[in-house]
Amino acid sequence: MTTAALVADGVRKRYGDIQAVDGVCLRIEAGEFYGILGPNGAGKTTTLEILEGVREPDEGRIELFGKSPWPRNPELLTRIGVQFQASSFFDKLTTRETIRLFASFHRVDARQADAMLERVGLTEFGKVPADKLSGGQAQRLSIACGLVHDPEIVFLDEPTAGLDPQARRNLWDLLRDVNQEGRTVVLTTHYLDEAEILCDRVSVMERGRVLRTGPPAALVRELDDMVRVSVESGQLTPVLMRELLAAAGAGDATVEDDGVSLTVATRTPGPVLSVLGDHGALRGLEVRGATLEDVFLQLTGREYRA
Structure with a gap:
């Protein structure tokens, strides 16, 4: 003890x-x-x-x-x-x-x-x-x-x-x-x-x-937050990515492209990585899970503190 x-x-x-x-x-x-x-x-x-x-x-x-x-x-x-x-x-x-x-x-x-x-x-x-x-x-x-x-x-x-x-x-x-x-x-x-x-x-x-x-x-x-999978933009369009994810049974994922990175937020990253790998779209791959910062922001909020 x-x-x-x-x-x-x-x-x-x-x-x-x-x-x-x-x-x-x-x-x-x-x-x-x-x-x-x-x-x-x-x-x-x-x-x-x-x-x-x-x-x-x-x-x-x-x-x-x-x-x-x-x-x-x-x-x-x-x-x-x-x-x-x-x-x-x-x-x-x-x-x-x-x-x-x-x-x-x-x-x-x-x-x-x-x-x-x-x-x-x-x-x-x-x-x-x-x-x-x-x-x-x-x-x-x-x-x-x-x-x-x-x-x-x-x-x-x-x-x-x-x-x-x-x-x-x-x-x-x-x-x-x-x-x-x-x-x-x-x-x-x-x-x-x-x-x-x-x-x-x-x-x-x-x-x-x-x-x-x-x-x-x-x-x-405990946060059970989304995993974010990012690759370099231009390898797959957001529309095609959504269609491929739906076909792979990961249609609940969200897809965003800011012109630099294509980012998929999901709780089941396996199908996302499979889709990217099958289509040779792994350039710049980055997988980011939740961090203590996410916990902190969820508990304390995001407003500015002087």
């Missing part, structure tokens, strides 16, 4: 007329990589801050390793690592001085701090002022400061926001390693590919509430 690292039950937080967190219930197992997803304003950051013990809930129960994180519990501080959505470092301190400072808060010696700096690939930037680092380097330093005391659970608030693709991938590798070493990782993100690749389970939030929880692949299967 797995052991819960964190349990939240009926957690609520209000700011004036805004119900930022509205009855959130979570159970996060020890060693799990857990994602909290949601559009801007869904309550992700407030929820994370309550779980960390940084912010007091109006209602509800939170247990972190069986103890309440609020009011700030000194027994938990060495067991928790935190990377906030925005981090500011001391202007005059170098990268090495910064991580050594954070290490000193937990009575961790300088050698361990330097080892963590190497771990995140920042040793060669040790003498660079922390505020002169690039976005990806600053995020790695922020995560290193949260890991330097070897915590059991790490909270990360949108750790790859604003990073270029290469920096994001590098951080993914680091976070995978952190989790595979046995640490529990809890992160918020609005990058659906990130959650799908990294997380064992996710909770989708909207307007302060958890709408759905589960492994990304299971949530996608």
